[in-house]
Amino acid sequence: MYSVFLRRAAEIALATKQKQGLCQVAMITTAAEEQRTQFEALNVTVPNPFVYHVELNRPKKLNAMHNTMWIEIGKCFTELGNDPDCRVIVLSGAGKVFSAGIDLADAAQLGTKLGEHEDVARRCKILHDTIKLYQDAMTSLEKCPKPVISAVHNACIGGAVDLITAADIRYCTNDAWFQVKEVDTGLAADVGTLQRLPRVIGSESLVRELVFTARKMMASEAKECGFVSKVYDGKDSMLKGAIEVATDIAAKSPVAVQVAKRSILYSRDHSVQEGLDHIRLWNMTMVQSEDFMNAAVAQATKSNPPTFSKL
Numbered sequence: 001m002y003s004v005f006l007r008r009a010a011e012i013a014l015a016t017k018q019k020q021g022l023c024q025v026a027m028i029t030t031a032a033e034e035q036r037t038q039f040e041a042l043n044v045t046v047p048n049p050f051v052y053h054v055e056l057n058r059p060k061k062l063n064a065m066h067n068t069m070w071i072e073i074g075k076c077f078t079e080l081g082n083d084p085d086c087r088v089i090v091l092s093g094a095g096k097v098f099s100a101g102i103d104l105a106d107a108a109q110l111g112t113k114l115g116e117h118e119d120v121a122r123r124c125k126i127l128h129d130t131i132k133l134y135q136d137a138m139t140s141l142e143k144c145p146k147p148v149i150s151a152v153h154n155a156c157i158g159g160a161v162d163l164i165t166a167a168d169i170r171y172c173t174n175d176a177w178f179q180v181k182e183v184d185t186g187l188a189a190d191v192g193t194l195q196r197l198p199r200v201i202g203s204e205s206l207v208r209e210l211v212f213t214a215r216k217m218m219a220s221e222a223k224e225c226g227f228v229s230k231v232y233d234g235k236d237s238m239l240k241g242a243i244e245v246a247t248d249i250a251a252k253s254p255v256a257v258q259v260a261k262r263s264i265l266y267s268r269d270h271s272v273q274e275g276l277d278h279i280r281l282w283n284m285t286m287v288q289s290e291d292f293m294n295a296a297v298a299q300a301t302k303s304n305p306p307t308f309s310k311l
């Protein structure tokens with residue numbers, strides 16, 4: 001009985017400390033907002049504490065992904081990955097569609113750049129570096145330790161499919177459609193769809209059909225095959241739903257959520273035994289974290305879930 005009392009007292013003391021910490025957090029958040037990088041092709045807002053909303057923001061060009069946008073996606077997700085004020089990210093598109101894929105006009109300029117060199121090695125270097133930059137931009141969603149929820153409305157074409165395939169969770173509206181359009185442009189997709197899509201949807205047959213035909217996959221089929229996990233009536237309800245889920249995730253232990261993301265990704269690319277070895281090594285440290293202690297005490301004493309401090 002006495003030990004229960006002591007434990008409860010320790011819990012209250014900790015909660016008080018955390019509340020004080022949260023006041024400081026609010027002040028620091030304001031300062032962080034002022035320091036946050038301003039992007040040209042992305043709009044970044046904070047709808048709820050610890051929840052960030054990244055919008056692709058070239059609505060007049062249907063959020064076509066030009067060089068600046070590719071660079072900014074990589075920079076934004078890397079920065080948010082390191083920002084303790086961010087625990088989860090919602091990704092959507094401003095305007096009429098989610099994204100029309102790579103900016104075809106911008107891509108054509110690459111041809112001009114290549115034309116400046118006669119030598120194959122110089123031309124290859126330009127292409128190699130550009131593809132690598134774009135691949136890394138997509139992979140930044142995966143490398144970001146915070147969960148990324150993509151919320152797609154209307155068109156999601158080519159490079160945009162690569163982008164959301166690297167997200168953790170995919171939602172869409174009932175007017176959404178997805179198109180692995182690359183073969184229509186005489187190109188094999190090269191920034192992630194071919195590697196990630198077969199791991200996201202169970203059917204290799206469907207993946208190959210979508211890749212080889214470049215046909216549109218509508219929202220209902222995307223839900224049926226597991227590419228998206230929820231379909232909403234419209235963009236507003238989708239964003240509301242995505243932000244609610246993000247807010248729920250943001251209230252959980254950031255230690256638990258981020259280690260879980262690491263473990264899921266590691267396990268995707270390794271054997272079950274290697275995945276088990278990996279999570280064992282992580283948790284022999286993380287189980288000693290205050291998050292585990294506080295959550296375990298709250299569960300055992302049937303108290304409210306604790307407020308977790310920044311990570």
Ligand SMILES: CC/C=C\C=C\CC(=O)SCCNC(=O)CCNC(=O)[C@H](O)C(C)(C)COP(=O)(O)OP(=O)(O)OC[C@H]1O[C@@H](n2cnc3c(N)ncnc32)[C@H](O)[C@@H]1OP(=O)(O)O
Binds near residue numbers: 060101104130
């Ligand atoms: C290293 C390589 C890495 C990645 C490679 C990725 C490959 C791909 O992404 S392949 C896919 C490329 N995308 C497309 O083929 C889609 C092209 N767009 C369309 O088919 C249509 O725009 C639409 C999405 C079906 C919508 O049609 P609609 O509603 O009639 O709008 P539009 O009048 O066509 O477009 C409005 C406005 O946006 C511009 N725009 C649309 N898509 C692109 C694009 N992909 N690139 C550049 N600009 C685009 C369009 O030109 C219009 O602009 P205006 O200035 O008003 O003319």
